[in-house]
Amino acid sequence: MKTRRAIGAIILQDDECLLVKKVKVSDLQIKFRIWDFPKGGVEPNESLEQALFRELKEETGSNKYQIIKLFDKKITFPFDEKQKNKIGFDKQVTYMYLVRYVGNRTELNPIDDEIAEIKFLKLDNVLLELTHEESKDFFKNNISFT
Numbered sequence: 702m703k704t705r706r707a708i709g710a711i712i713l714q715d716d717e718c719l720l721v722k723k724v725k726v727s728d729l730q731i732k733f734r735i736w737d738f739p740k741g742g743v744e745p746n747e748s749l750e751q752a753l754f755r756e757l758k759e760e761t762g763s764n765k766y767q768i769i770k771l772f773d774k775k776i777t778f779p780f781d782e783k784q785k786n787k788i789g790f791d792k793q794v795t796y797m798y799l800v801r802y803v804g805n806r807t808e809l810n811p812i813d814d815e816i817a818e819i820k821f822l823k824l825d826n827v828l829l830e831l832t833h834e835e836s837k838d839f840f841k842n843n844i845s846f847t
Contacts (some may be wrong), residue, residue: 705790708753709776709836711844712766714802718827718844721760721811722818734817735832740795749796757800766802772797772843788844790846797839804840 712719725733741756745751750768758764776795785791809819822830826845831837 702791703789705780705788705793706743706749706794707740707793708743708749708756708798709738709795710753710757710766710798710800711738711840712757712800712802713769714806714821716717717821717823719761719802719809719819719821720827720830721816722820723813723815724817732796736830737833737836738797738831743796753798753800760811760816762810762812763802763804765802765808767803768797769801772799772839774843775840778835784818787842797843799843 716811719739720736721739723735723737725735727804735774739753739760741759744750744755745821747755751773753768753782754764757766774797776797779792780784780790811819826842828837828845831840
């Protein structure tokens with residue numbers, strides 16, 4: 702079974718969490734807009750931390766982040782047959798980090814054209830915006846609201 706390795710980050714600043722709005726165009730040229738944590742694939746010969754900082758730079762335009770921790774738990778899901786055939790992987794394992802943004806929010810400007818918007822939300826509003834159930838479950842089970 703071939704596994705795609707990916708990284709993701711729950712990014713905090715003060716009592717808020719950063720989300721990115723990803724825009725993807727389907728095979729039918731339909732645009733999908735999803736709110737999620739910054740995430741992306743790990744390149745061959747790239748460490749998890751190198752991938753994390755590369756993805757954060759691409760998706761937010763900034764490198765002003767401090768790693769708080771790598772979570773023990775990961776987000777894992779299988780790809781459907783169409784995805785398997787297209788990308789050549791059976792499943793994905795996403796290593797999730799807790800990260801602090803230490804920059805000025807006005808400096809945030811995505812480089813990646815798949816990112817349409819960046820915003821910070823109060824922690825108790827994050828679940829209302831996240832699109833993917835896997836991300837919602839991970840957030841619920843790993844972030845304290847107290």
